[in-house]
Amino acid sequence: RTVYVNGDFRPENEATISIFDRGFLFADAVYEVTTVLEGKLVDFYGHMARLRKSLSELQISLSLSEANLLDIHRKLVSKNNITEGLVYLQVSRGPADRDFVISEDAETPGVVLFTQEKKLVDNALAQRGQKILTVEDQRWRRCDIKTVQLLYSSLVKTEAHRKGADDVWMVLDGEVTEGSSNNAYILTEDNTIVTRALSNDILHGITRQAVLQCARELQLKVEERSFTVDEVKAAKEAFSTSATGLVNPVVEIDSDVIGKGTPGEVALRLREVYLKASLAAAV
Ligand code: PMP
Known part of the structure; x- marks a missing residue:
């Protein structure tokens, strides 16, 4: 599988994130799962609106636009030939020295996406x-x-x-x-x-x-x-x-x-x- 990690498309076994990512250490991350039917994204804009809400509740700022995110979703669907299944998107606060207090310094959010082929309709x-x-x-x-x-x-x-x-x-x-x-x-x-x-x-x-x-x-x-x-x-x-x-x-x-x-x-x-x-x- 090809996955997306922080700006790059990579084979899944070559995708890595920091062990200091707050998503890993504190579950300081949000996600969305968008369904793919007939190769298309179901309610993509609804999922992205909720992502924005989750991010804003945690005060994580993500620089990727909706258009960028749509492009990444589509590329992954196409690279992995997904006709039916899902795209998983996770945004974490990113790496920081482990501390319960969230640092004021701008960290770089960690963005990870991958696909799963799955039978959803005939289930x-x-x-x-x-x-x-x-x-x-x-x-x-x-x-x-x-x-x-x-x-x-x-x-x-x-x-x-x-x-x-x-x-x-x-x-x-x-x-x-x-x-x-x-x-x-x-x-x-x-x-x-x-x-x-x-x-x-x-x-x-x-x-x-x-x-x-x-x-x-x-x-x-x-x-x-x-x-x-x-x-x-x-x-x-x-x-x-x-x-x-x-x-x-x-x-x-x-x-x-x-x-x-x-x-x-x-x-x-x-x-x-x-x-x-x-x-x-x-x-
Ligand atoms: N409740 C919980 C706890 C969930 O995890 C989900 C799916 N992510 C839902 C409800 C259903 O949400 P949606 O229809 O957006 O998939």
């Missing part, structure tokens, strides 16, 4: 539906900033896999926040799509925004509010959204079957409609 998990386990949400409370501080989510998702489940939904004060790397939804008995409102407790999903738009265009009722695990168990359907997962049905939570125990009609319809809309707008 077995989407066809079968996900089994979810709930866990307490023990992350820091700035989940709206997309930092690389992903250890808690990685540990609990791994534990869920060991127990035969596919993912976790995290629960804060009795209410679902989101999945390990996706936003969480239910469809209530009266056909209302419910998903937690935007706050510091969840990542503001780019797919969430697009899928809610699709739902409204389909005249579906949408409520942005918190919901409990009991409400998930009583729901007609449940699903998650993320850039690479698209719309992904959920069929079980903590071993309780949701609805009929098969991917829900509304979830599958949203997956189809979202896919079509995102492809049409891809760049």
Whole structure:
């Protein structure tokens, strides 16, 4: 694979960063994952807008323009012949002598991008539906900033896999926040799509925004509010959204079957409609 590191395209085994990079030592870095479908970037500008927000929250200044970033994304997609998959972009504060106090001196942010080829559309998990386990949400409370501080989510998702489940939904004060790397939804008995409102407790999903738009265009009722695990168990359907997962049905939570125990009609319809809309707008 060809990757991008600090201004250069290189073979992956020749790409290096400093061991003093604060991304490595303090998880002082943010990232974005942009989906590639038919060789095109899905919601590229949405992802770059969120990147800017994450960077500004951490006061990291990046000199690359959106046009530069688009060019790098496109070059990587083309060099690696990606038709379906993703581009990962990470910006760290860069190298500095290890100190909890962030130096005032302008450091040079570390910029790394790589691609992954992946089957996203014809995905077995989407066809079968996900089994979810709930866990307490023990992350820091700035989940709206997309930092690389992903250890808690990685540990609990791994534990869920060991127990035969596919993912976790995290629960804060009795209410679902989101999945390990996706936003969480239910469809209530009266056909209302419910998903937690935007706050510091969840990542503001780019797919969430697009899928809610699709739902409204389909005249579906949408409520942005918190919901409990009991409400998930009583729901007609449940699903998650993320850039690479698209719309992904959920069929079980903590071993309780949701609805009929098969991917829900509304979830599958949203997956189809979202896919079509995102492809049409891809760049
Ligand atoms: N929540 C979390 C915690 C995530 O990591 C992600 C994916 N990065 C999402 C939600 C979904 O966001 P998006 O739709 O922008 O991929």
